[in-house]
Amino acid sequence: MKETIGQIKAELWDIFDHLHRHPEISWEEWRTTDFLRQELEREGYRVRTFADCPGVVAEIGNGPLAVGVRSDMDALWQEVDGVWQPNHSCGHDAHMTIVLGVAKLLRRIGYEPPGTLRFLFQPAEEKGTGALKMIEKGAADGLTFLYGVHLRPIQEVESGYAAPAIIHGAAQCIEGRIRGMAAHAARPHLGVNVIEVGSAIVQELGKIHTDPQVPASIKMTKFHAGEKDANTIPDYAEFALDLRAQTNGAMERLVEGLRHVVNGVAAIYGADIELTERTRIVAASPDYEAQQLMEEAIIAVLGADKCVPPVVTPGGEDFHFYSFKKPELKTTMLGLGCDLRPGLHHPRMTFRRDDLLSGVEILARVVMNTFAKVSPQGEKEHASVAANH
Template sequence: MKDIIEQMKAELWEIFDHLHRHPEISWEEWQTTKFLRRELEREGYRVRTFADCPGVVAEIGTGPFMVGVRSDMDALWQEVNGVWQPNHACGHDAHMTIVLGVAKLLRRIGYEPPGTLRFLFQPAEEKGTGALKMIEKGAVDGVSFLYGVHLRPIQEVKGGYAAPAIIHGAAQCIEGRIRGVAAHAARPHLGVNVIEVGSAIVQELGKIHLDPQVPASIKMTKFHAGEKDANTIPDYAEFALDLRAQTNEAMERLVEGLRHVINGVAAIYGADIELVERTRIVAAHPDPDAVRLMEEAIITTLGTEKCVPPVVTSGGEDFHFYSFQKPELKTTMLGLGCDLRPGLHHPNMTFRRDDLLSGVEILARVVMNTFAAYAPREENKHASVAANP
């Protein structure tokens, strides 16, 4: 298998370079969708796209047992060298290259799945809503195992190493509006200063206490109040909060604590405070069987010493909505080390490109291992290539 991947290297780099040069932000990945569809149809996959949203679902094989592999597609909107533009600073161009590489590799080695193999290219991961849209579209209907991949920063996994699961935490974005009473700055007793209300909220957030054994945080990340006049008590403010928790249960308690804080501050100051919940990401619950199969694929590809334990990270990923919404679905994400630095979402993020080839091999092996272990016996006997060619 390594020899064939090496032969595909130039093709994979061409794919990566194209995707990297043509980033598209969430829900606007239309040209990316066309490119992926064209590449998959060339390999003989049955391809489905959607009229009302970007995204690609591609299949090969038949049979009730189904294995899926998912990649995200969208880029960030960032300032890069002084220019605001779409930018693949979270590695989604690499993820697409890896997953498309798996689809191509399995065709090149003549692998015939004893069941149905489905590839899912999902939009809008950065918005936290793309996975939910793909679920709505039926993209994971019938899937038994679903695998994902995400490059890991060097602080978590070094280049040449890989983890069989990424334990993402839950994340929640909440926006708020404060309405007070305007007044002349010389008569503050006649007004309700929304800046003072916002300051009180920040102070009280620090008094929300959860189990210290479970990582969690809540912080204000945006606040705007007042206009041009410095001698007027402002009566309106907008703010945003970022909430993180390692478990879904801790996130619920964090949100409950926030509501108590808001109600208390509003009562003390006589202000009206409105909260609007935006993007929410659920915490990871990787399936033990999926993790075991991924671990076996990593060891076969890189060696036992290069397989590290599941990575616990405070970041969030909407991949975990698949198993959250469909508990029968067995999932895990490959955490691929590639000396990524200085960090995810940095506008000038870089990584060691050759490690993508290991990602292709690992995911190809986990697909074949999963079919070999779980496909019904009468289907499995028709597989033309062993799981470890």
């Protein structure tokens, strides 16, 4: 298998360079969709795209056991060298390269899955809504296993190492509006100052307590009030809150505590406070069997000493909606070390490119091992392919 990876290495670098040079933000990944479609059709996959949204689903083989591999597609909107533009600083260009590399590798070594092998290229992960759309489109229907991959920053996993699961936390963005009463700044007793109301909310957030053994945080990340006049008590403000929790239960308690805070502050100040909940990302719940299969693949490629425990991270990932919405689906994400620095979402994020090849081999092996574990026919096919490659 390593020999074949070496043979397609230059092709994979061309793919990565193309994707990196042509980033597209969430829900606008149309050129990316077309590029992936052409590459997958060239390899003989049955490919499906959608008229109303970006995204690609590709299959090969048939049978009751269906194994899937998923990649996200979208870039971030960031300022780079003074210019706002789409930018792949979360590694989604690398993820697409890895997953497309798996699709190509398995075809080049002549692997025929004893079941259905499906690849999902999903839009809008950064918005937290892409996985939900793919589920709505039936992209996960009939799958038994679904594997994902995400590059890990050097602070979590070093180059040459990998983790069989990423334990992402739950994430929630909540937007708010405060309506008070305008007044002359010389007569504050006649008004309701929305800045004071916002300050009170910030102070009370620190009094929301959850289980101290479960990481959780809530903080205000945006606040706007007042306009040009400095001698007027402002009567309208907008704000945003970022909520993080390692479990879905802790997130529920954070949201409940926030509602109590807002109701209390509104009553004290006589203000009207309205909250709008945006998409909530659910916490990870990797399947034990899928995690074990991923661990075996990591050990086969990198060695037992390079397989690290599952990574616990406060970041969020909409990949976990697949198992949340379909509890029967067995999922886990490969956490791939690649010397990624200075960090995810930094506009100048870099990583060690050769580690992507390890990601390709690990995911290819976990696909083959998954089919082999559940089907005698798959075990025979796996043994034959492994002996020849």
